[in-house]
Amino acid sequence: MILRTSCLLLFISASLAQADVASSVKAILAVGREGQGNEEASVAWRELVKAGPEGLLAIVEGAGKGNVVADNWLRMAATVIADEALEAKKPLPVAELESFLRDTHHASSARSIAFDVIQHADQAKANAIEPTLISDPAQELRRGAVQRLIVAGKEKADAKDEAAAKSTYQAALDAARDEDQVKVIAEALTKLGVEVDLPRHFGFITKWNVIGPFDNAQRAGFDAVYPPEKEIKLDAKYAGKGAEVAWQPFETKHEYGKLDFNKPLTMLKDATAYAVSTFDSTTDREAEIRLGCKNGWKVWLNGELLFGRDEYHRGAQMDQYTLKCRLKKGANTILVKCCQNEQKEQWTVEWEFQLRVCDAAGTAILASNP
Numbered sequence: 001m002i003l004r005t006s007c008l009l010l011f012i013s014a015s016l017a018q019a020d021v022a023s024s025v026k027a028i029l030a031v032g033r034e035g036q037g038n039e040e041a042s043v044a045w046r047e048l049v050k051a052g053p054e055g056l057l058a059i060v061e062g063a064g065k066g067n068v069v070a071d072n073w074l075r076m077a078a079t080v081i082a083d084e085a086l087e088a089k090k091p092l093p094v095a096e097l098e099s100f101l102r103d104t105h106h107a108s109s110a111r112s113i114a115f116d117v118i119q120h121a122d123q124a125k126a127n128a129i130e131p132t133l134i135s136d137p138a139q140e141l142r143r144g145a146v147q148r149l150i151v152a153g154k155e156k157a158d159a160k161d162e163a164a165a166k167s168t169y170q171a172a173l174d175a176a177r178d179e180d181q182v183k184v185i186a187e188a189l190t191k192l193g194v195e196v197d198l199p200r201h202f203g204f205i206t207k208w209n210v211i212g213p214f215d216n217a218q219r220a221g222f223d224a225v226y227p228p229e230k231e232i233k234l235d236a237k238y239a240g241k242g243a244e245v246a247w248q249p250f251e252t253k254h255e256y257g258k259l260d261f262n263k264p265l266t267m268l269k270d271a272t273a274y275a276v277s278t279f280d281s282t283t284d285r286e287a288e289i290r291l292g293c294k295n296g297w298k299v300w301l302n303g304e305l306l307f308g309r310d311e312y313h314r315g316a317q318m319d320q321y322t323l324k325c326r327l328k329k330g331a332n333t334i335l336v337k338c339c340q341n342e343q344k345e346q347w348t349v350e351w352e353f354q355l356r357v358c359d360a361a362g363t364a365i366l367a368s369n370p
Contacts, residue, residue, distance in 0.1 A: 021055045024048040028073045029066035041073055048077045053085050053092050060100055060114045064107020071109045078113050082120035092121040098129065108138035115141060134175045137361045146176045150184060157188065166192050173201065177362035179256075179318045202318075203356040203364025204257025205277050205334065209234055210250045212265050212273025213241040216339045221272035222296045222310045228274040229300075232333060241271055250275075256318060258292075260352040261338060267349060268340060275336045279357060280369040281327040287365055289323040289334065292316045293353035296339035301325050302332055312341045313348050319362070327357075327365075 027044035031037040048055050056078060063074045085092050097114040100106060115133075119126040134145040149172035157165035166189065173185045173196065186196040199206050214226045227238045234247045250264045261273045281287075289299060289306065294316035298308030306323040340351040357365045 020047060021051045021058045024051070024055075025058050025062040025074070028077075029062055029070050031066065031070050031073060033067055033069055041070075045073055045077055049080050049084075052081055053090055056081060056093055056117060057096055057100070060097065060106075060110045060117075063110035063113050071113075075109075075113050075116070078117050079120070082117045086120060092117060094118055094121050094125060098125070101129070104137055108140065111138055112140050134171075139177045139362045142175055142177060142361075143181065146172050146178075146181050149175070150181065150188075153185075153188060157192065162192055166194055170194070198255045199257050200366065201364060202257070203358045203366060205279065205355050205357065205367075206253075206257055207251045208249070208259055208275040208277045209247045210259070210261065210264050210273060210275045211238075211240075211245055211247045212261065213245065213268050213271035214273070215241045215270065216272045216296075216341065217270045219296070219310070219312075219339070219341055221270075221339045222298070222308070222337075224272070226272065226274070228276065228335065229337070232276055232335065234276075241268075247276075254354075257354045257356060258352050259354070260350075261340070262349070262351050268351070269344065270342050271340045271351070273338055273340075273351070275338070275353075277334050278369065279327070279332045279334055279367045281329055281332055281365070282368050283327075284329045285327050285365075286359075287325055287327045288358055288360060289325055289355060290319040290321065290358060290362075291323065291336075291353060291355050292318050292320045293338065294350055295353070296341070297353060298337040299323060299355075300333075300335040302328065308337070310339075312339075313343065313350070316350075316352075316354075318354065319356075331369075 024044040024047045028041045028048070031041040048059065059074050059078050063071050082092060097118050101111050101114045101118070115126070115129070118129065130144045131148060133141045136142050149168055153165050153168035153172060156168055169185050169189050169192070173182065173189065176182045176185055182198070182201065186198060189196050211228060215221055215224070227236070237244050237246045248264060250259065252259045259275055265273055289301065291297065291299060294313050296310045296312060299306045306325055307321065309321070334355070336353060336355060338351065338353055341348070359365060
């Protein structure tokens, strides 16, 4: 009777502990981007850390179900738990975390946290796992595996084994999705005499038809509905900013797909322009249109506005904006509106964007039309 009572008490205690962990994770997932719920999340975070290793699986299972802020709270909790457990020589659930990591149905951010804890707990295990992540759908989990190939490629190049270096770097390029790593690999392959097609690797659209300028005085062009937003007729002419305007073909040669409106339209201010391209998809599929732009912009797919930002010269970078969308089989029309403001400083002359089509892992989706 005493044994049964003890077992029952242990079961109840474990159940209460699990409930407390679940409640803490739920409070953290409720945190908002602008600080809403931070006080509650802070209390929950401390309670979660107190739970120790028993709370790790609940943490990774919760990650990816809130926003980026919530994921950061959960990642910090997992890191502190792992550090304290190692210092106290408490075991961590490495096998369970590895099983979670291997299931690609889980959120990328959750699987990334699981791998971080495994690295804390068992570096040898992490070293064995990492090379197997070379084709992982999670962009952040590929990085380590790609970096290993970059290091191996350099070692082979330093040893003057050019054939092996080329092969290793090419394998790294095939798997790489991050701009910084691709740049290193491309430079290494170029030195070895291998030509790298960066626009194709990333899926940048380089062939466009452009039209402009239309007016953007007092920054009114962003909301103004000019003819290209109503119809796409490449043989049409319209009243533009001070003159008649017509569509003209333009192909960018920039290695990262930047379309500079200053080239076909000349350097202008208070101006709005459009670029349109037809993307032939081999199938109906989910996709992402990723954009980099420091001007005011809008993007439409097949006449549907995906998103826009009425901001100027705040800096631009590759994949600055991710627009989830669905491509239809066959021809898809991608229309970009790009507004230039009135500022005259040298650092405001850029009037450009870069756009690529890819999947959620950043892997290029290539159009069937050249």
